[in-house]
Amino acid sequence: MKSSNFISAILENKCPRCRKGKLFKNDNPYRLQKVLDMHDNCPVCDQRTELEIGFWYGTGYVSYVLAVMFSVFNLGWYWLFFGITWRDNSIFYWLIVNGIILTLSMPLLMRLSRTLYLTFYIGHDPEAENRKKEKI
Numbered sequence: 020m021k022s023s024n025f026i027s028a029i030l031e032n033k034c035p036r037c038r039k040g041k042l043f044k045n046d047n048p049y050r051l052q053k054v055l056d057m058h059d060n061c062p063v064c065d066q067r068t069e070l071e072i073g074f075w076y077g078t079g080y081v082s083y084v085l086a087v088m089f090s091v092f093n094l095g096w097y098w099l100f101f102g103i104t105w106r107d108n109s110i111f112y113w114l115i116v117n118g119i120i121l122t123l124s125m126p127l128l129m130r131l132s133r134t135l136y137l138t139f140y141i142g143h144d145p146e147a148e149n150r151k152k153e154k155i
């Protein structure tokens with residue numbers, strides 16, 4: 020199995036240590052009851068995912084920053100394509116559109132923020148998979 024690079028490993032919600040194992044049990048984030056169902060340990064390299072009790076509380080800050088960045092991005096293309104001015108209600112239309120897009124992408128953002136947060140703490144180890152095999 021080929022391991023992903025830094026960016027694609029994050030976007031695909033892969034384990035930051037081996038960049039091969041999936042962090043989430045279910046591939047489809049829109050099965051909302053299972054959106055945050057994670058493996059306790061990476062299925063490939065055995066890296067623990069929840070490093071300590073309450074580890075995931077910190078992801079609130081990450082998802083907040085992601086939501087702000089995403090809103091700025093939405094503001095950019097909306098401005099380009101539809102134009103925004105203070106003289107009419109266009110800023111409110113953008114707020115509504117942005118709110119809808121943010122809500123619809125929430126499952127993806129929630130997963131992305133967990134993956135990013137774990138990536139802050141866990142460095143890449145290309146040999147992680149082999150090391151696990153040695154252990155067994």
Ligand SMILES: [Zn+2]
Nearest residue numbers: 034037061064
């Ligand atoms: Zn792994």
